[in-house]
Amino acid sequence: MITVAGREMRVSDFSTGFRGSSVEKEIINTLISSGRQYSYDSAEQLEFELKLRREIVVSSYDLNKSGLRFEVFRKTFCNPFYWNRTQDGGFSLKSNVRPSDAILDIYRNGQKYGTECATAMMAVYYKALLNVYSEKLFNKVFPRIELMNWHRIDRLLKDVGYMQRRDDYLPGDRRYFSNPDVNPLTPEWQGENVIDLGGGLYYGHGIGIRRADSIIAELNQNRSRNADEYARLVDSAGRPDFKRLALAR
């Protein structure tokens, strides 16, 4: 159920004049049919979440096409014009460049970057916010950017790192496929961070855009000798605090 300013919304409220994409429609249908109450203070707050979720999906498709390479943290590389590579394999924004340009460069010159799936997820979230905010606002809100995994993360995006069981899973969520019996020589296959794209599809960096069973099959190929557990989609998701991000506008 969705409530906006205390009023319950129905599907019909979105049917006339609503120009949402299929992603937004999927989100609305899931929220409305949910047993859980999703409350928004205003229509704008709901619209912001729908728009940002849509842009997370769009940015995932775009990153998949960018030429960004997969590399383990030990072997990551980045365009040194915009980023410093940190000792632990993450990327830290250079002080003399605009954050928006640095994020866009990952998308425009993907071949100059190689990194693990978690870093790619963070790039997706930043690019989606750049699409939603104006460039000026983006640069004001995120003057320093660190891309690694969930451990050096902007306070506005830290909730992406918290994995929690959810009543409903939505496009734009960060999900995780776990591979408990991974081959010890390839720990990078211990799991795959993905973005839920809706329609049963997921984007994982290095693995591409696939359905859950295909990702699980790939992970299962990378299990250890004598493995007795299969890979699986974990029943939890990380998602940004959309309301807080809306307030930053």
Next chain:
Amino acid sequence: MNFDRTRVNDLEYIRRTRGAKNCRSTFLRIAETQRQKALALINDSGLMFATFFILRDEIIKMNLREELNDRGKTAMEICDIILGDKSGLPSYDRRIDEEIGNVRETLLWIFGTGIRDDGLNEDFDQILDNAAAVLIKDHCESSVLPDVIKLIFERNRKGRYFHDIAWVCFQTRDVNALRFIAGYLRSGNPKDRALARSLLNLPEDIPLRTVQDRERRYLEYIEWLRENDPYIYFTGESFQFSNSPILCSVDLNAKYLCKDCAECMRKRPIELTEEERSKISEFFSLTDEEKAELARTSQKLYKENPSLWEQWIHYPVDEQIYTSRLGSGGERV
């Protein structure tokens, strides 16, 4: 670092005092004129893995590979397997075959003598991590655990990548790992304490500033561990998964039933039989706080008076809670 010149392998001594480049050129010079001496040096039991590692190209160049001892041949093979190209796509056949001679001993040599040179370069560090992972996952070798934990904290202090080696640590599913990590709650280094707190999933606001605070928290944790040891299982969560992974947890069902989690290899919560399910069906409906309280009472009673526990466990849950709160040790009131 000072070395006893008379006891250290010559190549080892040269690398440590004059650097890798000098060590390589010296080894080449010896191999060109005194092949047997070069082989004796590289096959020497006192050689550390780091020195062997930096001489791999020279060993190949001088066609010495086939004349290495078993340890050397196996180490070369392990390096080839680990450092082979694995960018992007999965390598289905990437395995350190158990058929390779003395693989376990060689992995122990690689890791045990290699950690003192951790940070040599990314390839070297990767070999250390992978060697530890294979020892723990494929060979169930827990003896490396203290060194694995030491490595995690050393890398963290230096701001280096430690998430894979932390993952390896919890793959042991050995409660001793928690005990070793708890020791770092007493560290004078705030980075150690913060990481120990994170790995042990302790609240961020627990005070660890003074020596007394640290000692108290450490002892509290060890006491908690003593009580819960048999009921701890490892969740499989990692730093790849979350910024606050819960790496292990207490299985309250197991604690309530006094069933050891080792039955499930500490891989997951215990699997209950139908009979056990029905026996504790009321327990399932309790709040987490009530479950924790009752599980604690059950475990204590089981330890102190097993025959009384046998009766108590069949009481209705509300009566168990009542006796638990009275502290009557399970005696019907």
